[in-house]
Amino acid sequence: MIDSTNTSTGAAPGAFLSGKARQWLTFISFASLLAVGAVSAQTATPEMPPMKPELEARLKKLETELRCLVCQNQTLAESPAGLAGDLRREVRMLAESGKSDSEIKEHLKARYGDFVLYKPELDARTLLLWFGPFLLLAGGALIVVLVNRRIRPSPAVPPALNEQDRDRASKLLGDE
Amino acid sequence: MSETENGNLARLWRYLLPLVIFVVLVGFMWRGLSLNPREIPSALINKPVPAFVLPLLHDPTKTLSAADMKGKVWLLNVWGSWCVSCRYEHPVLNALAKKGVVPIIGLNWKDRPEDAKSWLVKFGDPYKLSVSDLEGRVAIDFGVYGAPETFVIDKAGMIRFKHTGPISEEMMNQTLVPMIQGLNKA
Numbered sequence: 001m002i003d004s005t006n007t008s009t010g011a012a013p014g015a016f017l018s019g020k021a022r023q024w025l026t027f028i029s030f031a032s033l034l035a036v037g038a039v040s041a042q043t044a045t046p047e048m049p050p051m052k053p054e055l056e057a058r059l060k061k062l063e064t065e066l067r068c069l070v071c072q073n074q075t076l077a078e079s080p081a082g083l084a085g086d087l088r089r090e091v092r093m094l095a096e097s098g099k100s101d102s103e104i105k106e107h108l109k110a111r112y113g114d115f116v117l118y119k120p121e122l123d124a125r126t127l128l129l130w131f132g133p134f135l136l137l138a139g140g141a142l143i144v145v146l147v148n149r150r151i152r153p154s155p156a157v158p159p160a161l162n163e164q165d166r167d168r169a170s171k172l173l174g175d176e
Numbered sequence: 177m178s179e180t181e182n183g184n185l186a187r188l189w190r191y192l193l194p195l196v197i198f199v200v201l202v203g204f205m206w207r208g209l210s211l212n213p214r215e216i217p218s219a220l221i222n223k224p225v226p227a228f229v230l231p232l233l234h235d236p237t238k239t240l241s242a243a244d245m246k247g248k249v250w251l252l253n254v255w256g257s258w259c260v261s262c263r264y265e266h267p268v269l270n271a272l273a274k275k276g277v278v279p280i281i282g283l284n285w286k287d288r289p290e291d292a293k294s295w296l297v298k299f300g301d302p303y304k305l306s307v308s309d310l311e312g313r314v315a316i317d318f319g320v321y322g323a324p325e326t327f328v329i330d331k332a333g334m335i336r337f338k339h340t341g342p343i344s345e346e347m348m349n350q351t352l353v354p355m356i357q358g359l360n361k362a
Binding site: 043070090109111112113 | 219317321
């Protein structure tokens with residue numbers, strides 16, 4: 001798992017799309033042949049001594065707020081990728097050197113960019129991301145209101161009665 | 177007359193609007209297909225190269241630091257003998273080294289030095305020097321998330337360009353070499 005994800009990282013970039021189809025095919029056959037065996041040699045993150053339960057709890061929470069850059073839809077806490085192990089070690093070292101959660105996030109952001117934050121920050125560039133869904137909801141609600149207003153029959157205004165109608169009405173009502 | 181015109185226009189819109197929405201959606205999705213979600217923009221462009229001191233792969237008693245490269249335009253290539261795409265990229269690096277336009281420094285990432293050295297013997301060694309990042313801590317400072325990665329660093333020690341994934345021959349000739357020549361003149 002660890003290393004096969006690394007392989008796909010290397011293989012993915014778009015440079016290939018513009019390359020020649022033959023190169024591409026060569027690469028795929030090549031990669032599939034070697035992927036399993038050759039990459040398993042990446043050295044694992046060294047084991048660290050156990051940590052205090054408070055620190056462990058703090059880091060566990062922090063790691064759910066950071067993204068693993070290899071398995072992109074996983075957080076650091078849940079990813080088994082080799083790089084995630086390294087980053088967890090980095091986070092722990094920073095925490096043990098007395099850095100606060102936000103300082104640790106800044107540290108990683110300076111290296112990996114905003115993408116490393118699992119929850120995007122709220123700023124001018126992410127306004128649409130955060131509030132877009134509500135905008136869509138409001139737009140939908142507006143459409144519903146407008147359509148409803150158009151199809152609802154307008155309240156019936158009784159036509160004005162003339163003499164004849166009035167006579168007939170009083171006859172029917174029986175007040176001769 | 178104008179009332180029927182308005183009616184026609186409204187009716188036309190009723191048919192056109194879904195079509196317009198559809199076309200916009202297809203546009204976004206089409207664009208999405210050609211984007212690579214793994215291409216994460218580097219946070220380090222136009223930032224100074226992270227300070228590092230690492231042992232040389234071929235002589236671990238000696239070290240190389242970022243400061244040693246000051247005053248030169250150079251390339252940092254992150255590689256490992258375990259990395260399939262690096263092997264795919266390797267002939268391009270060999271060709272680039274042969275041109276002699278730029279020194280290439282290899283960052284041997286989380287590798288066993290023995291494996292790394294025999295790999296270079298087998299496939300050729302384009303690197304002026306390779307340094308060993310056994311634990312991957314320097315790689316984190318460079319924001320590395322998948323090998324191979326290549327950084328172009330200018331004379332002042334600023335990172336000017338980063339590419340994730342293998343460098344193609346086209347890219348070397350059309351992007352890297354002109355960029356390096358430009359930076360060398362600056």
